[in-house]
Amino acid sequence: MLRIKGLTKRYRTGDLALKGIDLDVPDGEVMALIGPSGAGKSTVIRCINRLVEPTAGTVTLNDTEITTLGGAELRRARRRMGMIFQEYALVERLTVMENVLSGRLGYVGFWQSWLRKFPQADVDEAFRLLERVGLDHMADKRADELSGGQRQRVGICRALIQNPNLLLVDEPTASLDPKTSRQIMRLIKELCAERKLSAIINIHDVMLAQMFAERIVGLQLGEIVYDGPPTDLTAEVLTKIYGEEDWSATIRKADEDEETRDASNVIALESRQPHRDRMAGLT
């Protein structure tokens, strides 16, 4: 059981991203968090595992208050929360196996991990998970050789090998095509059911959220404006979350979004290349 009480985040720039959120996620529930860009969806899940430090409020997972933990205790708490990222966030120059095994870093010592000598049980589990997502033959490929859908499946394995109680999923389909998006969402849902995991899934795509989540929470400007089953997500509710729009064609719109977002991702990736020529003139 995850319990969030009065969660508030003010960024150093002064922006109030979250305005005292209260949210309970019972064990085994798959919850989708929807809302416009900048509503604070990413901030919510990053405050749960404290990749972002909340300004106020408490987060409690199975009676452990995460917000007060320090150092080693926080790392132990993070092991119980698997995270799946937008654009996969695999370490591109590590192999698929190393990426999956990196989910065990919270359990093994530094030298063990440095020498890549993980316990056999971990390696077995890694192979089992890769097999489950159909990638066991890719174990020694470098992560950047994989396609988007394959990478996200590796990302899912990395989160699951932590043996978590809770999955934090940040825009898992943001850079995937519509078909792969559905496959990934279905996989996440199935795995949550198999392992009785609860999950918080940030997602732009309202259709996907409706298809795969049991509960939908709508976030707008750092406040929860909707909390209920996917069937009650009417045009009025969507207007409340996102603002005025013709919601009758949501499906169509969602697919178009996917494409434009893909294009902008390509540009972002290119511009992220570090300046290789910076070295010039430094001899």
Place this chain on the structure above:
Amino acid sequence: MSVVAIAPRRWKKPPLIKRAWLRWTIGLGVAAYLALALGTTEVNWVRVWEGLPRGARFFAAFFPPDFTSRWSEIADGILESIWMTVVSTAIGIAISIPVGIGAAKNIAPAAVYYFCRAILAVSRSFQEIILAIFFVKLFGFGPFAGVVTLSLATIGFYGKLLAEDIEDMDPSQAEAVRATGAGWLQWLNYGVQPQVMPRMIGLGLYRFDINFRESAVVGIVGGGGIGATLNTAFDRYEFDSAAAILLIIIAIVMVMEYSSGYLRRWVQ
């Protein structure tokens, strides 16, 4: 039907400097300085003309290069230079790794960042020759002064580029590793190191290459190695031996160039 003529809307690329007077002042100022500087450069064409045959004679004295008569000194010098290169590159890189990590703004706390940046700035502020003169005065003639010089220069070079490469890394990959509950060292090893490694191997080889060339230069001011041998050859007017040394240096640099290029392709 009447055709209404619309004046075409003109467009010109906006100038780099908006204010016209400033643009013209800077432009004319640079031009005037350049004209004066060129006008006052004194070239004694007679001496240039007289120097040409002298240069030709000097150049002719290089041929044929003599590898044999001073071979043992040359071999000692080369081996010493290679030793200096290996040791100084290893020491320099070993020290520059923690300094470089500390000098990366995105992962180091402010105090550590400024301290490490200061170390890098100091070690980069002097050219190798100046450092070498200083260390030769400090430790006396010989390769030790050269090794210290090259190590220090390596720290400045490698640490700065490592820091910049870490600052350029993809934060989401590192964040993902942090989210697994990894410790700080594990996070460095899994989240940061793989991202910077290929480039740092390439730069390590490049620095090795630089250190070898620099070892010839620091030798001239007393830092040991092949530079010392080269200097002695010039002092004794043994230009044929000097030519041999220069050829050997060129050969070694070329071998390193090709092998490092090959290695870099391999690590990518």
